[in-house]
Amino acid sequence: MHTTLYAAGVQTGSIHHSLRALILDGRYPPGARLGEVEVAETLGVSRTPVREAFRALTADGLLAAAGRGVRVVELSAEELSHVYRVRAALEALTAELAAERQRAGRLAPAELTDLAALADRTHRATVERELTEAVRLNRQFHRRVAELAANPVALHSLERLWDQIQVSTRRSLHAPDRTALVDDQHRELLAAVTAGDPAAAGAAARRHVLDTCAAARPPEKE
């Protein structure tokens, strides 16, 4: 059955990615319970690769075991702030490393130009209220910094955290008055990296992330 007449062999990874994309897009919202058969039919495969994807995504922190079966992870405000703290530490690290590499002359000028362009495009998309695109570009800006740090371990850890944050903050997006501040902080980080100043870059990154964390939960009292 399943119309799949054995084109097979190259699914096990793609199921993982497809499902991850579905979750990040909000197609499966936080807290949603995922059934194996349902997902299997949606993706047109059998339950086996779906189960494997569930395990992988659970280890990735996007799904959580919920008694029988799994649900999309749903972080409380407190848990989210824990994620942000770790993210701040890691982005401070990548910013420092990127600045060090710049100071050592190991960054091509084109890489910094790209980063600046990314900051521009992020700002523009935000001003024009293209939310989805703005989120995508913002994440890409941060990812680019991590790539400049040339530390795959840090990059991978950050991808995990960004994923979790993206899932859990989908609905609480963007106090509008933060637009200018965010852009300023991006510029500040960019400038510190360009100047090859690790301490300044790390501090800028940490501050930016922690500000974002504070902004992510305005209606919380505790």
Added chain:
Amino acid sequence: MHTTLYAAGVQTGSIHHSLRALILDGRYPPGARLGEVEVAETLGVSRTPVREAFRALTADGLLAAAGRGVRVVELSAEELSHVYRVRAALEALTAELAAERQRAGRLAPAELTDLAALADRTHRATVERELTEAVRLNRQFHRRVAELAANPVALHSLERLWDQIQVSTRRSLHAPDRTALVDDQHRELLAAVTAGDPAAAGAAARRHVLDTCAAARPPEKE
């Protein structure tokens, strides 16, 4: 078959843990190729839960996809140093957070006593050349600090990194003259946390981890 006459139902997680333990114990050394049937027979289950464990452990960073099938992750010296840098950033964070909590009076005295006892036992085991026990206690000391930070996200990220390091440094253990230095650095960290001094605690943790990284590859030239 499989003699398992359906005691079943509670395996899927335990396979993951059993296999992880086997890898951490060095039963499957770095670079070793893992066959599904072989592991399945070893653990007395069918291939299905083993496959799921493979996926989960791959996401955990303990296994790596190798064309067809998986192998135990084998980090180069350079990759290992990337892991150590991230670990240093994260342990600096947890040390800071633990010290902050101490300053805020949120740590019970017993918790610090426990930590001190752990440092003692680690030192003693090292001096007496009980390698396995020393490694275990050392890890527990670091884990305890992370637990005092009360940030589950940081703790989880660190567990991943510790796992990877433990697998990849099994054979290059312990320059003997570092014993005293390690103990000193543990004491220094403990003192800074006890004093409720986040900056000092963070700095001590970072230095300790980076020193350990430097010691982990003495015969490397590049």
Added chain:
DNA sequence: CCGAAGCCCGTTGCATACAATGCATACAAC
């Protein structure tokens, strides 16, 4: 003797069949 091509076997990947568990609902007793 060496190299290349072809075949065979082992192993993985996916699908499906089957067993068991937990939940919900309905019924009965108090």
Added chain:
DNA sequence: GTTGTATGCATTGTATGCAACGGGCTTCGG
């Protein structure tokens, strides 16, 4: 009316069968 229990259903967990891919060995040709 409420509570306890039993039964049926839906869904997960596990095992196994089947097809394809790949590596290794053999063999044939140069």
